[in-house]
Amino acid sequence: MTTTEQPAHADVGFGRRPRVEDARFLRGKGQYVDDITLPGMLHGAILRSPHAHARIVSIDTSEAEAHPKVKAVITGATLESLKLAWIPSLSHDVIAVLATDKVRYQGQEVAFVVAEDRYSARDALELIDVDYDVLDPVIDAQRALDPGAPVIRDDIEGKADNHIFDWTAGDKDQTDAAFASAEVVVKQDMLYPRVHPAPLETCGSVAWMDPVSGKLTIWCTTQAPHAHRTLYALVAGLPEQKIRVVSPDIGGGFGNKVGIYPGYVLSVVGSIVTGAPVKWVEDRSENLVSTSFARDYHMHGEIAATRDGRILGLRVDVLADHGAFNNTAQPTKYPAGFFHIFTGSYDYPAAYCTVKGVYTNKAPGGVAYACSFRVTEACYLVERIVDCLADELGMDPAELRMKNLLRPERFPYLSPTGWEYDSGEYPRALAKAMEMAGYEQLRKEQAEKRARGELMGIGVSFFTETVGAGPRKHMDILGLGMADGAEVRVHPTGKAVVRLSVQTQGQGHETTFAQIVSEVTGIPSADIEVVHGDTDNTPFGLGTYGSRSTPVSGAAVAVASRRIVDKARLIASAMLEVSPEDLEWDRGKFFVKGDPSTAKTIQEIAFASHGTQELPEGVEGHLDAECVYDPPNLTYPFGAYICVVDVDKGTGQVKVRRFIAVDDCGPRINPMIVEGQVHGGLADGVGMALMEVIAFDEEGNCLGGSFMDYQLPTALECPSWELGETVTPSPHHPLGLKGVGESATVGSPPAVVNAVIDALKPYGVRHVDMPLTPAQVWRAMQGRPFRT
Ligand code: MCN
Ligand code: CUM
Structure with missing residues (x-):
């Protein structure tokens, strides 16, 4: 017979699997927006x-x-x-x-x-x-609300200042009471500077309004093709079925490609006006100067504790610089994103934050760059101030953390600002990182070096992320609820196609989403094609950001795949002439309980579903299923990081010598891809901590407009990462998966900064703002005597 017999195949389910997309990327055969060429195509350029x-x-x-x-x-x-x-x-x-x-x-x-x-x-x-x-421009966010400050947004009727919003979270009275009763209070100002996601591929689009069919096709660098299509329809008044948004290969997004940029709209207008396809691709400076920046949070933190190191409360006041237009991306209800997860990974009852957003004469944007909607800023704040507290108490920062970490029995845990952490085993992760690092030994080495006048630092950070936005009832972007669709179709020969609403920018979805279908159905991953990034060919969904693809779309794929298996059971029962309950599923085949020799493989069942097999009452032919997944909660990945640095006393130069990262994102679909995600995020963290900043002069000239000024880390600045893992499944995701794409970018900057400040301890330095360039570190040491 038949095409349906399958060889035994190792390529089934979760596990290390080389990225299928690399076959084209490594050969230079990717198809990016700038590779698209259409007959008669014109080219656009923007005057700025x-x-x-x-x-x-x-x-x-x-x-x-x-x-x-x-x-x-x-x-x-x-x-x-x-x-x-x-x-x-x-x-x-x-x-x-x-x-x-x-x-x-x-x-x-x-x-x-x-x-x-x-x-x-x-x-x-x-x-x-x-x-x-x-x-006169407004450049310093601290001056934006000064009386008499120039009003930037006089286009808004009645607007007489640069104020955007005030937002609070937590319980003020309870927090004030915790502070009033505390033996120790530590306060610290800190800036998370403006940085840029700086993907390798800049933003661009090709628009073609076909005058014959009236159909507008936009190929563009977008992380969210469906949401973009709906917005084009709403804004331009074009019928949505006449708009097709295609996101081809994307050379890195990191949040830079979430929004709709003027250039995309202009290529559309250009095509309408000229009747020809119009391509617009920005250059590096345009990307750095005008597209979504990240962070720019001026934070004041206060932490209350007992003398023996029990945290009692945390109070935070933030001034958020949103640039000239408020164009930050986050669910509607959260103008400061998920910043109110700033209570972090520790167990204490009281927390309160206020966030004030202001306009300045700078490019708009605000959350992008692997930020998990501002969890980056929140994690930095809490992990830095916990180190300040350790310094005040004369306690080891790892010990202080261990003492306050949430214990496993506290989960599901309701945080003082309203988050329900789904699952976690925090002390185990920190213990593992300390063991991998040889923490005790490192402290001994440090003491010896200090005695010799050498600067070595050990930085610890622990993070909890909140990813997978989100439950429709309280999360939307511009009114669109944050659910995602997926469709799985098994062809007669047992091969399959899965269609996704999310879009990869380098995360390897073509590999991992096939593995999800494979894990559930037993169809080999190599037999499953992943289709995404084309609104004409994929189900609706809100796209890739906030590490939501695995928590939301991955769940949709898992549920649709389970529906395939459920249907396959009914068809197998007809094939084997037994009742469905008498069948046992052994990934990839059904057999009559107690008799494995009767097995019908998923491939045979697929063929039967398309063939002449009589199907049970109510079962339609073919083996297809779909799902729209509305996540019941977000997922809460976490991790413990330890960074070891050496600082040159003469120059202030920081060398990251070691970096230990223990991540927990639940089960790993593809450990190799997860490690790659973590490697990238750790490099991001080293970059932000040590060198990246978009700065401005007093006139508002952007000083970070090229890679000569905006420094990115290279292999030379990065150590050989030492990775570990623990596995705590999410109780609500169908496969227990949590997101991981932004974890390391969130968790690593405080580890690096804590390490540098730890190295500078003999100078009595408690905090220095990022980026910790040699000049910044050197300045911090000046005028302070070295004391062991
Ligand atoms: N994964 C896994 N097992 C898990 C969790 C995830 O194998 N338990 C895999 C996923 O299947 C996926 C990758 O890891 O292939 C990342 O998954 P996820 O955490 O779901 O994040 P997203 O796919 O939604 O990616 C978005 C996230 C964000 S928001 C930014 S910003 C970022 C990041 O991913 N941008 C990136 N990582 C990036 N990596 C690359 N190469 N390029 C970018 O632009
Ligand atoms: Cu905030 S950067 Mo990612 O969510 O695309």
Whole structure:
């Protein structure tokens, strides 16, 4: 017979499996947005503001229009006539697609040129003459609410200041009481500086409004194709079925590709105006200067404790710099994202935070860069201030953590700010990291080095993340509930296709999502194709960010796969002429209980479902299933990190010598991919802690506009990572899985900073703000005598 017999196959279910997408990536055969070329395609370029704050007096485009290769020049006035000059932001504000009245940050979009080639489009930008009336900018967030500060958003009716929102979480009175009764209170200001996700591939799009079919196709660098399509439909008034958003291979997102950028909209308008496909791809400086930055949180923390090191409460006050438009991405109810998970991994009853958002003359954005919706900032705050407390108490920071970590019997745990942590075994993870590090021995080595006047530091951090947004009843983005669909279809020959709403940017979904189907159905992973990133061919869902793909879409795939198995049971019962309850499932086949020789494989069942086999009452043919998954809760991955640094006394140069990371994301679909995710996140952490910052001068000129100024870590700055794991399944995910894509970026910066501050202990230094560049570290040592 038949095509349905399968060889014994090792490639089934969870486990190490090389990434299938690498076959094309390693050969340079990926298909990125910039690889897309269509007949007659034109190219767009954006004229950007040189000023941080200026009124536009006039724009003269006549010379640019006269350029022989220019097909169209679009300004804010053009867009106003199409009602597209302003579009909704992700945070219930608006953003300007092209400036009409004022420019509000350096690099803001002012005009768009469409030409026959990229070079002519760029050349023609020089021919546009904009007359600006320069205004005082607001650069320092601390000054944004000063009386008399220039009002940035005078486009908003009645707006007379730069205030965006005030937000609180936790119980103020209870927290005040905890502080009043505390023996020790430690206070610390800290800044999580503005940084940038800086993916290798910058943002771009190709738009084609087909005048014959009336269908608009947009190939673009998006982490959320379905959400983008709906927004295009709502904003432009185009019928949603006539819009197709395709996210081809993406060269890294890291949060940079969540939102809709003016460039995407402009390529659409360009195509409508010229009748030809229009490509727009930004360059590196445009990406760094104008697209979603991350962090920019000015935090004041206070921690209360007993003298013997029991934490009693935490109080936090944050000033959030959101730039010129409030365009941070997070579920609607949470203007500060999930920052209120700042209570971290410790057991204490009282916590309270206030967050104030302000406008400044800087690029909008705010959460991106593997942030889990601001868990990065929250984790940094608590892990830094716990170290400050250890310093105050003269206690070892690992011991202080161990004393206060949530114990396993506390789960599910309701935090003082309202999160329900699903599962955790925290002390075990920290003990494991300490054992891997040889913690006692490291402290001895440090003491010896200190006695010799050498600077060695050991930094500990523990993190709890909240990922997998989220339950529809309280999480949405612009009104769209955060559920995700998945469809699994088994072909007659027993091969399968799974269609996802989420979109990979390098996380390896083509590999791991096939493994989820395989784990449940027993079909070999190699026989399962993963389709994603195309709204015409995949079910609706909100996309990839906040490490939600595995917790939400992965759950949808698991449930759909189980439905396949349930249906296969009914068909097998007809094939074997027994009742379904008499069948036993042994991943990949059903057999009559007690008689394995009767087995029907999933492949045979698939063929039968398409064949002439008589099917039980009520069972339709074919072996397909789908699911829309509404997560009952988020998942709470966690981990314990230990960093060892050496600091050069003469130069302030920090060398990360060792980094031990114990992560717990529940069972691992593919341990190799999880390790890769952790490696990347740890490198992010070293980068943010030591070198990355988007800074501005007093006039609002961005000082981080190239990789000469915006430093990223390389292999030279990274040690050979030492990874460990514990496995605590999520009780509510169908396969117990928790997300992991942002864990290491969240958990590692405080470990590195804690290590550097620990090295500087002989100088009595308690805190230094990131990035801990040699100059920053050196300054901290100056004027302070070295004391062992
Ligand atoms: N995984 C696993 N076992 C688990 C959990 C996850 O094998 N228990 C696998 C997943 O199947 C997936 C990968 O690990 O292949 C990451 O899964 P998940 O934690 O669900 O995160 P997402 O897939 O939703 O990815 C998003 C996350 C975010 S928000 C940022 S930002 C980030 C990150 O992933 N951007 C990345 N990692 C990145 N990695 C690369 N290479 N490129 C980016 O742009
Ligand atoms: Cu916040 S960066 Mo990721 O969620 O795309």
